[in-house]
Amino acid sequence: MASAAPQLPADARGWQRFTPAQRIGRFAIYLLLVAGIVASLRTIEVIPEFLADAPEQVVDLLTRMWPIAWNYYPRGVHAALLETIHIASLGTLLALLLATPVGILAAHRLVPLWPVNWLARLILVASRSVNSLVWALIFVGIFGPGPLAGTLAIAFRSIGFVGKLVGEALDETHAGPIEALRAAGAPWVSVLGFGYWPQVRPAFWSIALFRFDINVRESAVLGLVGAGGIGMALDAALNLFQWDRVALILVAMFVVVVAAEVGVTQVRKRLL
Amino acid sequence: MSHKAPVTPATPYTFPTSRAAQITFALLAVYVVYAVTQLDVSLERVQQGLAHSSRFLGRMIPPNFARAELLWKGLAESLQIAVLASALGIVLALPFGLLGARNLMPPWVSWPARLIVVLARSFHPVVVAILFVKAVGFGALAGILALTVASIGFIGKLFTEAIEEVSIKQVEAVRATGAPFMSVLAFGVLPQVFSRFIGFATYQLDSNLRNSTMVGIVGAGGIGGTLFAAFQRFDYDFVSAILLSIIALIMAGEVLATAVRRVFIDNATLRQLFRRGSPSHDRPLDDD
Amino acid sequence: MSEALIIRRLSKAYVPGKPVLHDIDVAIAAEGITAIIGPSGTGKSTLIRCINRLVEPTAGEILFDGLDLARLSGVALRHARRQIGMVFQEYNLVERLTVMENLLCGRLGYVSPGRAWRRKFPSADIERAQSLLDTVGLAGFANRRADALSGGQRQRVGIARAVMQQPRLMLADEPTSSLDPKTSVEIMELLAGVARSHRIPVLINMHDVALARRFADRILGMAGGRIVFDDAPAALSDTMLKQIYGGEDWLH
Numbered sequence: 072m073a074s075a076a077p078q079l080p081a082d083a084r085g086w087q088r089f090t091p092a093q094r095i096g097r098f099a100i101y102l103l104l105v106a107g108i109v110a111s112l113r114t115i116e117v118i119p120e121f122l123a124d125a126p127e128q129v130v131d132l133l134t135r136m137w138p139i140a141w142n143y144y145p146r147g148v149h150a151a152l153l154e155t156i157h158i159a160s161l162g163t164l165l166a167l168l169l170a171t172p173v174g175i176l177a178a179h180r181l182v183p184l185w186p187v188n189w190l191a192r193l194i195l196v197a198s199r200s201v202n203s204l205v206w207a208l209i210f211v212g213i214f215g216p217g218p219l220a221g222t223l224a225i226a227f228r229s230i231g232f233v234g235k236l237v238g239e240a241l242d243e244t245h246a247g248p249i250e251a252l253r254a255a256g257a258p259w260v261s262v263l264g265f266g267y268w269p270q271v272r273p274a275f276w277s278i279a280l281f282r283f284d285i286n287v288r289e290s291a292v293l294g295l296v297g298a299g300g301i302g303m304a305l306d307a308a309l310n311l312f313q314w315d316r317v318a319l320i321l322v323a324m325f326v327v328v329v330a331a332e333v334g335v336t337q338v339r340k341r342l343l
Numbered sequence: 344m345s346h347k348a349p350v351t352p353a354t355p356y357t358f359p360t361s362r363a364a365q366i367t368f369a370l371l372a373v374y375v376v377y378a379v380t381q382l383d384v385s386l387e388r389v390q391q392g393l394a395h396s397s398r399f400l401g402r403m404i405p406p407n408f409a410r411a412e413l414l415w416k417g418l419a420e421s422l423q424i425a426v427l428a429s430a431l432g433i434v435l436a437l438p439f440g441l442l443g444a445r446n447l448m449p450p451w452v453s454w455p456a457r458l459i460v461v462l463a464r465s466f467h468p469v470v471v472a473i474l475f476v477k478a479v480g481f482g483a484l485a486g487i488l489a490l491t492v493a494s495i496g497f498i499g500k501l502f503t504e505a506i507e508e509v510s511i512k513q514v515e516a517v518r519a520t521g522a523p524f525m526s527v528l529a530f531g532v533l534p535q536v537f538s539r540f541i542g543f544a545t546y547q548l549d550s551n552l553r554n555s556t557m558v559g560i561v562g563a564g565g566i567g568g569t570l571f572a573a574f575q576r577f578d579y580d581f582v583s584a585i586l587l588s589i590i591a592l593i594m595a596g597e598v599l600a601t602a603v604r605r606v607f608i609d610n611a612t613l614r615q616l617f618r619r620g621s622p623s624h625d626r627p628l629d630d631d
Numbered sequence: 632m633s634e635a636l637i638i639r640r641l642s643k644a645y646v647p648g649k650p651v652l653h654d655i656d657v658a659i660a661a662e663g664i665t666a667i668i669g670p671s672g673t674g675k676s677t678l679i680r681c682i683n684r685l686v687e688p689t690a691g692e693i694l695f696d697g698l699d700l701a702r703l704s705g706v707a708l709r710h711a712r713r714q715i716g717m718v719f720q721e722y723n724l725v726e727r728l729t730v731m732e733n734l735l736c737g738r739l740g741y742v743s744p745g746r747a748w749r750r751k752f753p754s755a756d757i758e759r760a761q762s763l764l765d766t767v768g769l770a771g772f773a774n775r776r777a778d779a780l781s782g783g784q785r786q787r788v789g790i791a792r793a794v795m796q797q798p799r800l801m802l803a804d805e806p807t808s809s810l811d812p813k814t815s816v817e818i819m820e821l822l823a824g825v826a827r828s829h830r831i832p833v834l835i836n837m838h839d840v841a842l843a844r845r846f847a848d849r850i851l852g853m854a855g856g857r858i859v860f861d862d863a864p865a866a867l868s869d870t871m872l873k874q875i876y877g878g879e880d881w882l883h
Binding site: 510512515516517518519520521522523525526527529534535537 | 742
């Protein structure tokens with residue numbers, strides 16, 4: 072075809088994928104990320120003896136876990152599993168109840184008062200940033216150990232999640248029906264109920280189901296700090312180094328999580 | 344003769360809920376009552392707790408930053424855990440995610456890959472951290488490994504879903520030009536999933552940052568251990584200091600995540616980053 | 632006139648026992664536009680896609696450049712494909728990439744994956760892409776994202792992408808079916824221009840008979856998975872069309 076090294080005309084137009092300004096931005100981010108990784112690698116403390124020991128420890132762990140202590144299930148695990156599910160359900164429902172007003176207050180379109188919006192958003196951010204395990208610690212400190220602390224921990228942690236997503240769903244509603252209702256002189260509550268709610272409803276339930284699914288997983292470990300559920304059985308077994316019981320509990324957790332996911336998928340198919 | 348339009352009596356308007364929805368709500372109400380009784384929640388206990396909580400809050404305020412060095416050390420370790428776990432997790436999740444895509448891979452490749460990803464997701468990071476503490480000892484390494492596993496589970500799944508949703512027509516067109524497989528991936532598949540990938544990679548970084556503040560409770564390094572110890576010693580003012588720092592750290596992480604998204608998805612320049620603008624699109628469902 | 636493409640006894644059955652293509656025998660000359668017309672479902676698209684193996688033929692030979700395309704696989708198939716440019720009904724541009732990157736897709740068969748990933752294409756390719764953009768009337772569009780273009784603009788990019796391959800054969804699968812009449816004519820003129828200036832055969836599958844008559848040098852009429860008409864457009868009578876398409880209401 073062409074001869075080797077074709078001569079380009081003097082006014083050859085090159086092509087750059089990104090403008091210089093864009094490339095500076097990309098470079099800055101790359102730099103930041105690489106610097107972060109390198110800095111972390113250099114300062115992280117890894118104790119070499121532990122690392123060398125690892126394969127032996129893993130084998131030890133696995134041999135102690137087998138055979139799985141199936142007979143422990145009815146006595147030690149079953150009730151705790153059910154308790155975990157109750158914690159997850161009630162916690163999610165409570166969160167829906169509490170998150171709805173906060174989410175509404177955070178949405179500028181519904182409540183056009185910036186200070187209120189900011190305060191509500193702060194509540195949502197704080198709720199999300201504090202881990203459910205930490206919330207559990209707090210509530211165990213206040214209400215004592217047990218599933219009450221767990222339920223509240225799940226609820227308070229989920230407020231931020233639900234509130235934020237509901238806020239985003241509210242932001243994405245069509246302005247048309249809202250305007251029509253306002254033009255007709257509808258009071259604020261009616262605009263909310265007839266204008267926003269029908270549009271947000273499918274997203275709301277989808278978010279609720281999604282959070283429930285996550286909460287089942289979270290509820291299972293809250294017992295490690297005393298907040299009820301299967302985590303308490305896990306904590307007890309760990310403290311006594313009864314790895315065969317630990318294995319049973321892990322299997323039970325797995326089954327519950329999978330069952331919850333399957334259940335949620337089924338409900339989604341039917342309702343949404 | 345005048346005709347008057349028939350006047351219908353005013354009917355009260357009720358929210359039209361379907362039969363199924365009514366039954367569901369009724370069942371839910373019954374369940375709530377049942378579950379509450381199961382949880383051994385008495386009014387007395389709640390009242391006691393509320394009284395307690397005012398005392399509790401009193402001890403938490405004002406937050407005590409006296410042991411700033413300890414606080415800082417814990418936070419730095421949590422940050423390191425999050426960064427390394429995210430980096431490692433992303434690197435490992437990409438091949439697993441790709442291999443699990445049923446529209447690109449044969450079943451004998453995709454099913455094992457998907458299984459591995461599902462297993463990685465099934466256990467709470469804290470539980471995985473416990474197992475790693477047993478295997479590699481206390482400290483940050485256990486935390487990094489635990490969160491890496493969690494990252495693989497999350498990013499692997501979302502990456503596979505994103506690949507399975509690509510328009511196969513675009514891929515077909517690139518293949519028709521005679522491009523080798525890797526180029527078909529690079530030009531046909533990756534552009535379609537790239538922005539979603541950045542979305543959930545930054546999300547996972549954020550999630551790992553949150554989780555890294557917690558795995559310390561079981562000995563896997565980071566500020567969690569410091570927090571747990573403070574709780575056990577009833578140093579509630581130190582607790583509130585730690586909590587505030589954690590919130591600040593996570594908010595900083597969110598700012599970074601937004602910057603990364605705006606640079607790689609919206610092709611923002613450095614100057615545009617500093618100007619306040621609308622957040623970029625293509626964010627996955629938030630939070631874990 | 633030598634033949635560029637010889638198809639012998641080509642058959643395709645998606646469901647065994649129900650062939651969509653029955654023993655197709657046709658030879659495509661080295662220059663000129665050949666239009667394939669016929670009712671929907673008659674195998675036009677299947678025929679075109681068998682040539683570059685986007686669809687696997689059940690039986691038969693497709694001789695191109697001395698090789699049987701139906702038998703190729705792996706690297707040989709890729710090398711054959713890069714000689715064949717294809718234009719799609721729905722343009723099939725990679726929407727998230729820019730126009731320039733879509734054009735450069737045409738060179739992916741010639742550039743190593745590593746350099747392609749880093750967007751290090753030979754400057755001759757870039758220059759050729761820029762002139763092609765001028766030719767198709769999209770000068771200055773190089774950095775626009777493909778999903779920001781209209782249908783007609785996208786098809787121009789699609790044609791430019793195919794031409795970037797410097798192909799020996801162009802295939803077009805209903806290139807104008809998603810476009811309005813005026814744009815359709817523009818696209819057909821572009822394809823005709825490419826056929827002339829690059830002196831390559833262009834095989835177009837289309838359902839607009841008027842366009843086929845206007846632009847094609849040769850028309851193949853298909854019905855029921857077989858070729859029932861093979862002649863110049865002038866020889867395409869209404870009776871013949873009735874035979875191909877069945878019924879006559881649509882003619883008037």
